[in-house]
Amino acid sequence: xxxxxxxxxxxxxxxxxxxxxxxxxxxxxxxxxxxxxxxxxxxxxxxxxxxxxxxxxxxxxxxxxxxxxxxxxxxxxxxxxxxxxxxxxxxxxxxxxxxxxxxxxxxxxxxxxxxxxxxxxxxxxxxxxxxxxxxxxxxxxxxxxxxxxxxxxxxxxxxxxxxxxxxxxxxxxxxxxxxxxxxxxxxxxxxxxxxxxxxxxxxxxxxxxxxxxxxxxxxxxxxxxxxxxxxxxxxxxxxxxxxxxxxxxxxxxxxxxxxxxxxxxxxxxxxxxxxxxxxxxxxxxxxxxxxxxxxxxxxxxxxxxxxxx
Amino acid sequence: xxxxxxxxxxxxxxxxxxxxxxxxxxxxxxxxxxxxxxxxxxxxxxxxxxxxxxxxxxxxxxxxxxxxxxxxxxxxxxxxxxxxxxxxxxxxxxxxxxxxxxxxxxxxxxxxxxxxxxxxxxxxxxxxxxxxxxxxxxxxxxxxxxxxxxxxxxxxxxxxxxxxxxxxxxxxxxxxxxxxxxxxxxxxxxxxxxxxxxxxxxxxxxxxxxxxxxxxxxxxxxxxxxxxxxxxxxxxxxxxxxxxxxxxxxxxxxxxxxxxxxxxxxxxxxxxxxxxxxxxxxxxxxxxxxxxxxxxxxxxxxxxxxxxx
Numbered sequence: 001x002x003x004x005x006x007x008x009x010x011x012x013x014x015x016x017x018x019x020x021x022x023x024x025x026x027x028x029x030x031x032x033x034x035x036x037x038x039x040x041x042x043x044x045x046x047x048x049x050x051x052x053x054x055x056x057x058x059x060x061x062x063x064x065x066x067x068x069x070x071x072x073x074x075x076x077x078x079x080x081x082x083x084x085x086x087x088x089x090x091x092x093x094x095x096x097x098x099x100x101x102x103x104x105x106x107x108x109x110x111x112x113x114x115x116x117x118x119x120x121x122x123x124x125x126x127x128x129x130x131x132x133x134x135x136x137x138x139x140x141x142x143x144x145x146x147x148x149x150x151x152x153x154x155x156x157x158x159x160x161x162x163x164x165x166x167x168x169x170x171x172x173x174x175x176x177x178x179x180x181x182x183x184x185x186x187x188x189x190x191x192x193x194x195x196x197x198x199x200x201x202x203x204x205x206x207x208x209x210x211x212x213x214x215x216x217x218x219x220x221x222x223x224x225x226x227x228x229x230x231x232x233x234x235x236x237x238x239x240x241x242x243x244x245x246x247x248x249x250x251x252x253x254x255x256x257x258x259x260x261x262x263x264x265x266x267x268x269x270x271x272x273x274x275x276x277x278x279x280x281x282x283x284x285x286x287x288x289x290x291x292x293x294x295x296x297x298x299x300x301x302x303x304x305x306x307x308x309x
Numbered sequence: 310x311x312x313x314x315x316x317x318x319x320x321x322x323x324x325x326x327x328x329x330x331x332x333x334x335x336x337x338x339x340x341x342x343x344x345x346x347x348x349x350x351x352x353x354x355x356x357x358x359x360x361x362x363x364x365x366x367x368x369x370x371x372x373x374x375x376x377x378x379x380x381x382x383x384x385x386x387x388x389x390x391x392x393x394x395x396x397x398x399x400x401x402x403x404x405x406x407x408x409x410x411x412x413x414x415x416x417x418x419x420x421x422x423x424x425x426x427x428x429x430x431x432x433x434x435x436x437x438x439x440x441x442x443x444x445x446x447x448x449x450x451x452x453x454x455x456x457x458x459x460x461x462x463x464x465x466x467x468x469x470x471x472x473x474x475x476x477x478x479x480x481x482x483x484x485x486x487x488x489x490x491x492x493x494x495x496x497x498x499x500x501x502x503x504x505x506x507x508x509x510x511x512x513x514x515x516x517x518x519x520x521x522x523x524x525x526x527x528x529x530x531x532x533x534x535x536x537x538x539x540x541x542x543x544x545x546x547x548x549x550x551x552x553x554x555x556x557x558x559x560x561x562x563x564x565x566x567x568x569x570x571x572x573x574x575x576x577x578x579x580x581x582x583x584x585x586x587x588x589x590x591x592x593x594x595x596x597x598x599x600x601x602x603x604x605x606x607x608x609x610x611x612x613x614x615x616x617x618x
Contacts, residue, residue, distance in 0.1 A: 157557020248466025
């Protein structure tokens with residue numbers, strides 16, 4: 001009998017669901033629109049039906065395969081309680097007992113954590129952080145998330161909400177953040193932050209371009225776009241140099257859509273990182289792109305929290 | 310047979326050596342001048358003779374007591390290698406294999422870590438952090454040190470040098486730091502940082518007062534001294550609020566000479582801390598003074614790294 005795990009990556013817009021083998025192969029995968037389910041109970045019903053479908057089609061070929069559990073990556077997840085709590089980017093209000101509902105409906109175990117923590121466990125289980133005991137994963141999407149691994153285990157913190165590096169205040173009285181405060185790292189370093197920087201530098205645009213468009217313009221040689229990436233990397237490198245003082249990691253992995261910009265982002269990040277590091281850390285901490293396959297990474301990460309236990 | 314541990318706290322000026330019971334009682338204690346031993350081999354000889362003396366006098370009363378090991382707290386300690394490495398505040402140059410020398414001479418086990426990490430383990434073992442799995446200890450002396458505990462264990466990091474919060478850059482291009490960079494937290498928040506702030510505010514002094522004198526002046530109602538503590542606490546509170554985003558601790562403990570200033574320091578620290586915390590952390594993370602008895606704390610902390618293993 002072979003065991004597999006269902007990985008669910010819940011985003012504000014889309015949810016991706018797949019079945020993942022113990023070696024990190026994504027065997028099946030499909031998506032639903034998170035926004036189509038204003039009631040979370042409907043969402044759970046649909047997601048569970050999808051998992052049963054995927055499992056059924058796998059079983060028709062490999063009848064011995066059995067579901068070991070469900071791993072969910074979601075915004076504002078409380079890993080200790082198995083809940084999503086007051087997620088501003090989801091339409092489900094208050095505290096949603098998601099793990100309990102999935103466990104009951106599929107008669108299996110279900111764990112939940114936020115997407116950045118799932119990415120960190122995924123990197124450790126199936127990616128470039130295999131065998132590392134101290135590293136940090138930074139997810140760069142609409143916001144900036146992070147998963148910190150120290151002494152070989154993910155740091156959850158007292159309340160389950162450790163690793164909120166996106167909300168380290170970098171600039172007192174700086175840019176307004178969605179969290180209600182000002183100057184948080186993610187207001188500068190994220191897809192949204194990048195666009196804000198670009199608009200500050202280039203106010204000729206009537207409409208905000210996407211982060212991807214800014215990357216294209218930078219590759220095409222547009223100076224404002226290149227400068228936008230330089231500033232973004234500079235702020236990220238500085239923030240990461242400070243982060244090293246906390247957990248002294250072996251490596252830092254960048255994950256998410258923004259890393260497609262490649263050296264446009266990595267070069268200024270690495271420069272500012274080295275420049276701001278304390279002497280005894282200099283020269284031996286590497287910043288790498290995540291080694292997880294982009295299309296599968298979120299589902300893999302979500303599934304990995306079940307494999308890693 | 311009862312086991313005891315020798316705790317050695319090595320400071321730039323003084324070294325304190327004591328024998329500590331499993332319940333955290335300091336049974337014997339004496340000091341030597343670190344500066345009197347320009348050769349570390351002479352230092353080890355003297356310290357070992359002292360430990361044997363202390364043990365001898367204990368054994369004359371309690372013949373069953375046996376030495377379980379030696380725990381050393383020292384600046385620039387590498388816990389993985391058992392060495393002190395390039396410590397700017399000690400006269401011993403290069404890499405000093407201290408643990409090996411003590412272990413050989415006393416025929417026992419010896420562990421070494423920096424003083425702030427020793428303070429954190431001491432707080433967990435014998436102080437107010439008993440039973441806590443996630444907390445931070447900040448030591449405020451000449452500099453600012455820290456020990457971070459997450460998931461119930463101290464974070465050493467890849468190279469053993471995690472927890473250098475004193476060298477998080479708070480003010481880009483700020484005050485010059487001993488580490489060669491600028492704007493590090495400890496240039497503002499430490500005994501030395503406090504004096505610098507006071508001198509900036511009050512340039513009538515021809516000679517720099519000590520941190521203790523500034524505290525006395527503040528208690529006596531001197532405005533510049535009060536403002537000095539307010540600014541120090543404000544910077545510390547802000548830095549601690551950012552620190553919470555990393556490991557989400559249950560509590561933060563302040564340790565060291567500067568905390569004798571009491572509310573002068575704690576009040577502005579707590580205010581700035583709450584003001585700058587991310588919403589979901591607000592109101593439930595406490596900042597406490599260390600519960601270890603001041604005179605015994607350093608030796609206790611050093612001994613605790615042997616008990617905590």
